[in-house]
Amino acid sequence: MNKLFKIKQALFVITVTLIVSCNQSQNKTNRNLVDNPFEKKVDSILNLMTVEEKIGQLNLPVSGDIITGQAQSSDIAKEIEEGKVGGLFNIKSVEKIKEVQKIAVEKSRLKIPLIFGMDVIHGYETTFPIPLGLSCSWDMELIKKTAKMAAQEATADGINWTFSPMVDISRDPRWGRVSEGSGEDTFLGSEIAKAMVKGYQGDDLTKNNTMMACVKHFALYGAPEGGRDYNTVDMSRMRMYNEYLPPYKAAVDAGVGSVMASFNEIDGIPATGNKWLLTDLLRNDWSFNGFVVTDYTGIYEMIHHGMGDKYDVAALALNAGVDMDMAGDSPVIPAAFIKTLKQSVENGKVSMQNVDAAVKRMLTAKYQLGLFDNPYKYCDENRAKTEVFTKENRAFARQVASQSMVLLKNDNDILPLKKSAKIALVGPLAYTKENMAGTWSVATKQDESITLLEGIKDVAGKNATVLYAKGSNLSYDKDFEKIATMFGREIPRDGRTDEQLRQEAVNIAAKSDVIIAAIGESSEMSGESSSRSDISIPQAQKDLLKALVKTGKPIVIVLFNGRALVLNEESKSATAILDVWFSGSESGHAIADVLFGDVNPSGKLTSTFPRSVGQIPLYYNHKNTGRPLGNKEGKFEKFKSNYMDVPNEPLYPFGFGLSYTKFDYSNLKLSANQLNADSNIEIYVDVTNSGEFDGKEIVQLYIRDLVGSVTRPVKELKGFQKVEIKKGETRTVSFKLTVEDLKFYNYNLDFVAEPGDFDVFVGANSDASLKSQFELVE
Numbered sequence: 001m002n003k004l005f006k007i008k009q010a011l012f013v014i015t016v017t018l019i020v021s022c023n024q025s026q027n028k029t030n031r032n033l034v035d036n037p038f039e040k041k042v043d044s045i046l047n048l049m050t051v052e053e054k055i056g057q058l059n060l061p062v063s064g065d066i067i068t069g070q071a072q073s074s075d076i077a078k079e080i081e082e083g084k085v086g087g088l089f090n091i092k093s094v095e096k097i098k099e100v101q102k103i104a105v106e107k108s109r110l111k112i113p114l115i116f117g118m119d120v121i122h123g124y125e126t127t128f129p130i131p132l133g134l135s136c137s138w139d140m141e142l143i144k145k146t147a148k149m150a151a152q153e154a155t156a157d158g159i160n161w162t163f164s165p166m167v168d169i170s171r172d173p174r175w176g177r178v179s180e181g182s183g184e185d186t187f188l189g190s191e192i193a194k195a196m197v198k199g200y201q202g203d204d205l206t207k208n209n210t211m212m213a214c215v216k217h218f219a220l221y222g223a224p225e226g227g228r229d230y231n232t233v234d235m236s237r238m239r240m241y242n243e244y245l246p247p248y249k250a251a252v253d254a255g256v257g258s259v260m261a262s263f264n265e266i267d268g269i270p271a272t273g274n275k276w277l278l279t280d281l282l283r284n285d286w287s288f289n290g291f292v293v294t295d296y297t298g299i300y301e302m303i304h305h306g307m308g309d310k311y312d313v314a315a316l317a318l319n320a321g322v323d324m325d326m327a328g329d330s331p332v333i334p335a336a337f338i339k340t341l342k343q344s345v346e347n348g349k350v351s352m353q354n355v356d357a358a359v360k361r362m363l364t365a366k367y368q369l370g371l372f373d374n375p376y377k378y379c380d381e382n383r384a385k386t387e388v389f390t391k392e393n394r395a396f397a398r399q400v401a402s403q404s405m406v407l408l409k410n411d412n413d414i415l416p417l418k419k420s421a422k423i424a425l426v427g428p429l430a431y432t433k434e435n436m437a438g439t440w441s442v443a444t445k446q447d448e449s450i451t452l453l454e455g456i457k458d459v460a461g462k463n464a465t466v467l468y469a470k471g472s473n474l475s476y477d478k479d480f481e482k483i484a485t486m487f488g489r490e491i492p493r494d495g496r497t498d499e500q501l502r503q504e505a506v507n508i509a510a511k512s513d514v515i516i517a518a519i520g521e522s523s524e525m526s527g528e529s530s531s532r533s534d535i536s537i538p539q540a541q542k543d544l545l546k547a548l549v550k551t552g553k554p555i556v557i558v559l560f561n562g563r564a565l566v567l568n569e570e571s572k573s574a575t576a577i578l579d580v581w582f583s584g585s586e587s588g589h590a591i592a593d594v595l596f597g598d599v600n601p602s603g604k605l606t607s608t609f610p611r612s613v614g615q616i617p618l619y620y621n622h623k624n625t626g627r628p629l630g631n632k633e634g635k636f637e638k639f640k641s642n643y644m645d646v647p648n649e650p651l652y653p654f655g656f657g658l659s660y661t662k663f664d665y666s667n668l669k670l671s672a673n674q675l676n677a678d679s680n681i682e683i684y685v686d687v688t689n690s691g692e693f694d695g696k697e698i699v700q701l702y703i704r705d706l707v708g709s710v711t712r713p714v715k716e717l718k719g720f721q722k723v724e725i726k727k728g729e730t731r732t733v734s735f736k737l738t739v740e741d742l743k744f745y746n747y748n749l750d751f752v753a754e755p756g757d758f759d760v761f762v763g764a765n766s767d768a769s770l771k772s773q774f775e776l777v778e
């Protein structure tokens with residue numbers, strides 16, 4: 001198993017860690033469990049349980065270190081036997097899981113099976129692009145299939161519950177966890193949330209190849225002040241309802257089985273203890289009937305938030321609506337359900353009714369998964385041998401990876417490269433298996449990841465000349481390098497001087513036709529607890545690039561990154577930039593597929609790339625202010641809303657991405673110019689492939705509500721379609737809008753559409769300029 005688990009645990013001990021219809025589903029309710037078919041069975045077990053056994057069902061210890069054969073005698077085995085454990089997380093392999101499950105169902109008094117959870121975030125052993133990269137495919141079927149395949153592999157290895165999808169909207173790339181989400185947009189994020197839940201859970205959780213999903217981090221975790229992880233969140237209810245909450249709601253409407261409470265506070269109350277959030281909104285308004293788990297030591301952390309002592313915070317969490325306590329039973333964690341709830345029940349701080357409600361939800365989940373019928377249903381050794389990290393799965397991972405890449409620049413059509421080219425491959429990310437999978441890939445087969453050097457050699461074949469030089473270390477700063485390559489994601493430091501490293505790169509560049517510079521972030525420069533205040537490429541790599549520019553050879557940057565970066569210099573000096581994120585097990589092959597034109601890039605950004613950190617938060621669907629700029633060029637205007645030293649515009653807008661071919665948009669037409677509650681409007685646009693390659697284009701539809709009872713965004717994505725268009729061909733792409741698509745939460749938090757005029761824009765990114773208008777009438 002990946003080192004991440006162990007290191008994370010150790011750290012924790014020390015620090016105490018064709019979308020045509022554009023309906024958002026705000027007003028649908030989740031009916032998946034309203035009539036609980038297992039209620040009678042659950043009640044009959046509940047009637048037999050002691051208080052200790054009940055509290056035990058709410059306990060989720062971390063046990064990544066169970067060694068087969070030793071589980072029988074370990075502390076955790078004793079706890080399971082005594083009915084003090086509801087599930088385990090971070091335990092991998094059928095053998096180990098079978099062994100501990102056996103203790104639960106054969107030795108504990110009530111024989112209640114355990115659930116087994118893990119962070120299966122972007123694939124399992126076969127690893128797909130980081131979620132931010134995956135979202136750039138804008139391909140819901142593809143995304144759903146990645147979740148389905150992840151479930152297939154993880155369940156073959158004994159796991160039945162994943163802590164995914166992470167649907168936190170974020171507009172702050174300083175926050176390292178943007179890498180784990182789907183970017184800045186509510187509409188796209190909601191579609192992806194649904195696709196992921198459906199992919200993991202399928203339509204039948206009792207099958208042995210589907211798993212329970214857990215939407216996280218509820219809620220608003222992506223909006224920490226200053227982009228610093230775990231920091232305070234404070235926002236208006238209108239913003240919550242319109243911009244941040246819909247993706248969680250979409251997951252609930254898609255039937256997600258569990259929800260993870262976030263670390264941050266909301267309106268002054270940490271999410272883990274926030275009854276408004278976990279009960280009033282989630283259960284009462286949204287009809288969620290699954291269970292809520294804390295994020296790691298969320299209960300204990302409420303002591304630091306200033307919510308009281310260990311009894312207070314555990315009671316607060318239970319009473320707010322938390323069902324399961326993750327990682328609370330570690331010896332260094334005083335505040336946990338298992339350590340405090342009994343006393344709190346006895347002295348009335350917590351009612352037995354609330355404990356029972358939580359236990360019922362946990363037992364129901366186990367029934368839903370079919371564990372009472374067959375606790376070993378995920379323990380088929382044959383599946384573990386034949387269904388994980390297969391050739392077919394890796395082939396799919398290669399395909400997915402190439403769909404996530406975004407071509408940001410391609411001057412003189414330098415890309416695609418000829419397979420006979422003489423290539424100088426340089427950069428600290430060119431040859432590092434450890435940094436291909438990306439953050440939060442705990443089960444990845446790191447040693448079998450394909451590096452860029454290997455990928456280029458494999459794809460280019462024998463006619464190419466590929467010379468390699470590292471060119472620079474990740475950073476000049478050794479200490480920074482250490483914290484940027486944790487959890488076994490090393491990039492060993494090269495002991496030569498910076499000048500020597502650069503000179504070697506310049507020497508091979510001189511012998512080549514083109515330079516490929518594999519630069520950017522290491523995989524652990526994004527992810528949890530990896531916030532950055534400076535989101536540019538480290539100086540050592542910038543200096544390498546400067547030296548390469550002086551050679552006069554064309555430079556293709558292959559950009560590795562877990563977040564939007566500030567790329568002002570690079571966007572000027574490089575001939576081409578291909579953003580590859582961290583694209584998983586088959587990265588090297590997939591990047592080479594794109595570089596050599598076997599795949600024409602089609603990814604589009606799902607997060608805005610700013611020109612400077614000072615512009616953050618910068619996102620396309622902002623409000624207009626009372627003093628918007630009067631010029632389109634972004635020139636400074638006194639007493640208007642702008643900066644003296646940087647334009648308002650981003651470097652690369654949301655939705656942006658180039659192709660090797662060219663798409664022209666024309667003939668925007670609407671089927672009507674009025675819409676009412678019973679009608680719809682169809683929107684048509686012609687997209688012509690006028691370039692030299694067949695290609696895929698992501699056609700985007702935006703609207704603007706011109707007048708409202710509250711201020712409305714300048715643009716909102718309301719539809720998109722990914723279409724394949726052969727060279728020379730024109731496709732008419734159509735969208736449909738209904739009144740549902742025009743609804744928003746008003747000042748009273750009523751979900752309404754207000755009559756009036758709307759602009760509609762269609763185009764290749766959020767700067768779409770083809771524009772028409774319609775009116776919503778009563």
Ligand code: BGC
Pocket residue numbers: 017119163216295296528
């Ligand atoms: C993270 C979660 C994750 C959990 C379990 C926490 O630190 O915030 O996203 O699911 O650990 O590993």
